[in-house]
Amino acid sequence: MQEKKMTGEVYYPSQEAIDNAHIKNWDELNQLATENxxxxxxxxxxxxxxxxxWDRVLNDDDKPFFKWFEGGxxxxxxxxxxxxxxxxxxxxxxxxWEGESGENRVFSYFALRRxxxxxSNVLKSLGVKKGDRVTIYMGRVPEIVVAMLSCAxxxxxxxxxxxxxxVEALNERLDxxxxxxxxxxxxxxxxxxxxxxxxxxxxxxxxxxxxxxxxVVKRTGQPVNMEIGRDMWLHELLNxxxxxxPFEMEELDAEDPLFILYTSGTTGKPKAILHTHxxxxxxxxxxxxxxxxxxxxxxxWCTADPGxxxxxxxxxYGPLLNGATIFMYEGAPNFPYPNRWWSLIxxxxxxxxxxxxTALRGLMRFGDAWVNRHDxxxxxxxxxxxxxxxxxxxxxxxKVIGKEKCPIMDTWWQTETGMFMITPMPSVPLKxxxxxxxxPGIIMDILDEEGNSVKPNEEGFLVIKNPWPAMVRxxxxxxxxxxEQYWTKYPGYYMTGDSARRDDDGYIWIIGRVDDVxxxxxxxxxxxxxxxxxxxxxAVAEAAAIGMPHEVKGNSIYAYVMLKQGVEKTxxxxxxxxxxxxxxxxxxxxxxxxxxxDSLPKTRSGKIMRRVLKAKELGVDPGNLSTLEE
Ligand code: WT7
Numbered sequence: 216m217q218e219k220k221m222t223g224e225v226y227y228p229s230q231e232a233i234d235n236a237h238i239k240n241w242d243e244l245n246q247l248a249t250e251n252x253x254x255x256x257x258x259x260x261x262x263x264x265x266x267x268x269w270d271r272v273l274n275d276d277d278k279p280f281f282k283w284f285e286g287g288x289x290x291x292x293x294x295x296x297x298x299x300x301x302x303x304x305x306x307x308x309x310x311x312w313e314g315e316s317g318e319n320r321v322f323s324y325f326a327l328r329r330x331x332x333x334x335s336n337v338l339k340s341l342g343v344k345k346g347d348r349v350t351i352y353m354g355r356v357p358e359i360v361v362a363m364l365s366c367a368x369x370x371x372x373x374x375x376x377x378x379x380x381x382v383e384a385l386n387e388r389l390d391x392x393x394x395x396x397x398x399x400x401x402x403x404x405x406x407x408x409x410x411x412x413x414x415x416x417x418x419x420x421x422x423x424x425x426x427x428x429x430x431v432v433k434r435t436g437q438p439v440n441m442e443i444g445r446d447m448w449l450h451e452l453l454n455x456x457x458x459x460x461p462f463e464m465e466e467l468d469a470e471d472p473l474f475i476l477y478t479s480g481t482t483g484k485p486k487a488i489l490h491t492h493x494x495x496x497x498x499x500x501x502x503x504x505x506x507x508x509x510x511x512x513x514x515x516w517c518t519a520d521p522g523x524x525x526x527x528x529x530x531x532y533g534p535l536l537n538g539a540t541i542f543m544y545e546g547a548p549n550f551p552y553p554n555r556w557w558s559l560i561x562x563x564x565x566x567x568x569x570x571x572x573t574a575l576r577g578l579m580r581f582g583d584a585w586v587n588r589h590d591x592x593x594x595x596x597x598x599x600x601x602x603x604x605x606x607x608x609x610x611x612x613x614k615v616i617g618k619e620k621c622p623i624m625d626t627w628w629q630t631e632t633g634m635f636m637i638t639p640m641p642s643v644p645l646k647x648x649x650x651x652x653x654x655p656g657i658i659m660d661i662l663d664e665e666g667n668s669v670k671p672n673e674e675g676f677l678v679i680k681n682p683w684p685a686m687v688r689x690x691x692x693x694x695x696x697x698x699e700q701y702w703t704k705y706p707g708y709y710m711t712g713d714s715a716r717r718d719d720d721g722y723i724w725i726i727g728r729v730d731d732v733x734x735x736x737x738x739x740x741x742x743x744x745x746x747x748x749x750x751x752x753x754a755v756a757e758a759a760a761i762g763m764p765h766e767v768k769g770n771s772i773y774a775y776v777m778l779k780q781g782v783e784k785t786x787x788x789x790x791x792x793x794x795x796x797x798x799x800x801x802x803x804x805x806x807x808x809x810x811x812x813d814s815l816p817k818t819r820s821g822k823i824m825r826r827v828l829k830a831k832e833l834g835v836d837p838g839n840l841s842t843l844e845e
Contacts, residue, residue, distance in 0.1 A: 221720045224606075226613070226645040228622055233642040238505050241643050241655070248656030255656055256283075256684050259501045260493075263536070264298050265289045266466045269493075273682060279702040279709070280689065281682040283494035284469035291473055291496040292367035293464050295535035296328040304511075308540045311514070311563060312357050315404040315546025320357055324538070327361070332462040334365035337452045341428050343396055345370030345465055348475070350394040350426075351521075352376045352385060352416060354403030355545045358432045358449070359521045360531055362398050363474075367492070370465035371396075373474045374487070377522025378403050378410065382418045383748065383799035387484060388477050389423035391692060396428045398449070402435035406547045413439040469493025475691045476524055478630040479741030480700055481712070481730040487691035488524075488630050495528075496536060498634035498685025502654065503533030506624050507567050507596060508641050514593075516542040516560070517569040523738070524630040525600055528685075529569060533634075548574055553581035557589040557616075568616070569598035569624075571737040575608045576767045583615050591616060596641060598624040601737030602769045603725050609647035625650040627725055629711065630739070631701070633685030637723050649722045657683055659723070661715050666705050674716045674726060679709040731825065733762035733770050738803050742825060745772060745806065748799040752792055754782045759815050759823045760806065763832060771807035775828055777815055784811045818842040 233239050248255040253272040260269070270286030299305070309327040313319045322330065343349060349371045351362050359375070366373035374392045376385050378400075389397065399416045402409040413431060417440055420426055429446040431439065441448075452458060473492045477485040503509055507529075515534050519525035534541045542563055548556045556578065560568060578585075597617050599609070604625055613623055627637035627650040636657055637650040645651065653659045660668050661675040669675035686709075690696045704710050714726040728734065731742040742760040749758035757777040762770035776792065778784060789809045797805045816827040819842060830837035 221644060221646075222718060223646055226622075226647070228642050228644065229620070232622055236508050236641040238508075238640050239642050241640055244505075245655040252656050252681065256497060256501075260284055260287075260497045260684075263289070263294050263496060263500060269469060275682060278707070279698060280694070281686060282470050283491075283682075283684045284497070287469035287493055288466045289469060289493055289496065290367065290370075290464045290467050291492045291532060291536070292331065292364045294496060294500075295364060295532065296324060296331060297464070299324045299538045300328050302538075304538050307511075307538070309535065310357055310360060311540060311542045313544050313559060313563070314356075315407070315544075315550060322357065327364075330357075330361045331364045331368055333453050333458040334361050334449075335368040335462050335464075336458045336460055337430070337449070338365055338369050338371065338396070340452075340457050341396060343369055343371050345467070345471070347371045347396070348374055348392040348394040349396045349398065350374045350376055350385075350389050350392060351398045352378060352412060353398070353400035353432055354378045354405070354410070354412070354434065355520055355543055356400065356403075356432070356434055357543070358400070358434075360543070363521065363527075363531055367473055368462070368464045370467050370471065372472045372489075375474070375476065375522050375527070377520055377801070378412060379520070379522070379803050380801040381798055382415055383751070384485075384744070384801055385416060386419035386422050389419060389426060391477075391484070391487060392475060393425040394423070395425060396430065397426050398430045398432065400432040400434040401439045402437055404435065404546060406550050409435045409437055411437070411439075417442075467492050470688070472688070474527065476527065476630055478524075479732050479739050479744060480696075481732070481741075483743055485741065485744065486693065486696055486700075488687045489689050489691050490633050490685065491688055494684035494686070495633050496532070498683060499528045499533040500536040502635040502638070503529060503537050503539075506626065506635055506638050506640055507533075507569070507598065509534065509537045509539045509567070511538065513566045514540045514542055514564055515567045515569070516544075516563075516565045517598075518544070518548070518556070518571070518574065519569075519600070524633070525569075528634060548578060549581070552585070553578060554585040554588060557586050557591060560591050560594065561589040564593045566593055567596045567598070568594055569600065571601040572599055572604040572608050573602065573736040573767060573769055575599075575604075575612050579608065579611050580767070586615050591618065594618075594621050596624065597621045598626060600626045600628070602734045603727065604648060606647040613647070627723070631687040632679075632683070633687065634683070636679065636683070637725075646722055649718070649724050651722050653723070657681065660708075661717055661723075662705060662708075669716070671719050672716055674714055676704075676729065677711045677713045677715040677723070677725070678705055679711065680707075733760070733772060735762070735770050735772060735803055736768045740772070740800075740804055744800055745774060745796060745804050748796045748804065749774060749776060749792060751799060752795045754778055754788060755792070756780075757815055759825055759828055761825045761829045761832070763807070763829070765807070772804065773808045773810070773828075773832060774806040775810050775812045775815060777812050817844045819844050
């Protein structure tokens with residue numbers, strides 16, 4: 216590969232990196248996967264455990280509702296736990312955890328399976344069956360991993376709600392999923408403070424009729440309200456004889472749902488993206504193995520929260536499917552000091568470190584001295600995800616953290632894709648800011664409005680042209696939305712919602728979202744959620760939210776608010792409104808700036824023209840205004 220001269224700034228892999236990698240020759244693998252796409256994925260599936268093999272690798276009879284490994288019987292939790300317990304990995308560490316205040320817990324594969332079996336027995340004793348929805352709402356503690364795997368074990372569909380979300384967001388997700396059980400922690404530690412998760416849940420539960428049982432995980436020990444007949448302490452149930460009985464996992468169909476995960480889309484409420492046991496398992500297993508090049512001796516740390524898809528695919532499932540040791544840290548990166556993460560890497564001997572550009576930009580500001588106090592020589596591979604990484608942050612990551620010897624895997628993917636779609640591998644030349652090329656066999660393109668491929672270096676809409684195993688299967692409760700949102704603009708192609716360009720080497724550069732999704736610190740929020748939270752305040756008549764460039768967060772939220780008649784425009788009200796959004800959606804959705812307006816720019820059909828607000832704020836030309844109302 217090195218013989219071909221590439222354009223721009225290129226970082227070539229060392230011979231050592233190539234020699235050590237699972238995939239030494241990307242082009243060869245790509246050719247193999249392209250020539251026999253289904254065969255390629257079938258071979259990967261054959262590396263995993265199936266109670267019964269599939270009848271058909273890919274069923275595309277009912278596009279875009281694709282099916283993978285149809286007729287196959289498996290359970291992803293079996294592949295995460297039992298497969299390894301049956302080997303020399305039985306006593307290998309599966310999960311290493313450090314709490315924010317410094318305590319730690321470790322679980323071998325054997326111990327993790329034991330905990331999952333006990334938890335699964337508890338779920339079964341509460342009547343949780345295959346297909347039931349279970350919502351999980353807690354911080355980054357080992358119980359969240361155990362809870363997810365236990366749901367999978369009994370065939371229930373987990374719906375993890377990020378612990379940073381608040382009342383309205385939780386309520387909406389409980390309600391929409393018709394969850395039977397809620398698993399919640401009493402509280403979560405964040406920067407030395409306690410977030411009262413159970414209290415927030417109590418408020419959300421007032422309007423969630425489907426929830427029959429609430430399992431409470433004791434984490435902080437602060438007093439909580441326990442409603443008799445509904446709420447139970449998990450640790451009490453785990454000690455009952457029923458929890459410690461033998462447990463057999465459910466043998467599930469490849470296409471049985473594993474989880475739903477709510478994510479923000481173009482309009483309206485967040486949608487429940489549904490993933491299945493079979494294809495999702497094969498996709499996350501393979502990408503984890505090839506991209507993070509996972510080996511038995513590795514300790515892998517993904518800093519994401521399990522409340523987001525990164526936490527699902529590459530904190531829990533991908534690494535465990537590969538029998539790796541995962542590391543999980545409960546708290547904030549800069550608590551109590553800005554060296555916390557670097558100290559964790561040193562003390563726990565982390566080899567592979569996967570994080571988000573926003574975190575890097577935040578930590579960069581504190582200066583290199585905080586990093587240089589620590590021995591980071593255990594690191595061999597780095598990763599980035601969630602938003603475009605600016606070359607400055609990339610270079611800092613590469614030099615100051617990776618000491619110029621760790622390739623950076625800039626992985627582009629989405630909640631909907633389930634697995635990496637554009638990503639380097641350790642043996643591939645890198646360009647700071649580009650995720651390089653699509654994963655072998657995946658065909659992607661960049662199109663103009665009319666659906667023609669754009670020329671190299673021109674911007675357009677990023678689409679995916681062929682199905683892949685971990686793809687979203689449906690939107691729970693709303694299958695039509697899957698078709699409308701992703702498969703309608705360019706029939707036959709999956710529309711990502713991102714704009715991008717491709718350079719002369721075929722490397723893809725993501726520019727950003729082209730819809731009403733705002734990426735704040737890598738978190739995905741919809742303008743609609745922020746606006747509806749604002750409008751739910753008694754003083755507000757109408758609201759519009761936009762994303763504005765922000766040095767650390769990538770984007771921050773600006774909101775424009777029309778007050779109801781007679782309401783006074785005060786500084787205090789601005790403060791109240793920010794608090795209100797934080798209470799309804801969560802602190803991540805809190806607008807950076809709120810401005811009172813006498814009217815909002817709208818189209819004649821009444822749609823808010825957010826781009827006009829954004830252009831005004833940026834001081835640029837708002838473009839075509841022919842549809843503006845006045
Ligand atoms: C959106 C999906 C999938 C992991 C976390 C985000 C943006 C994600 C990258 C990257 C540039 C990226 C895109 C995408 N995005 N990774 N490496 N480079 N942009 O999942 O919350 O579903 O968000 O995140 O805009 O569409 P998500």
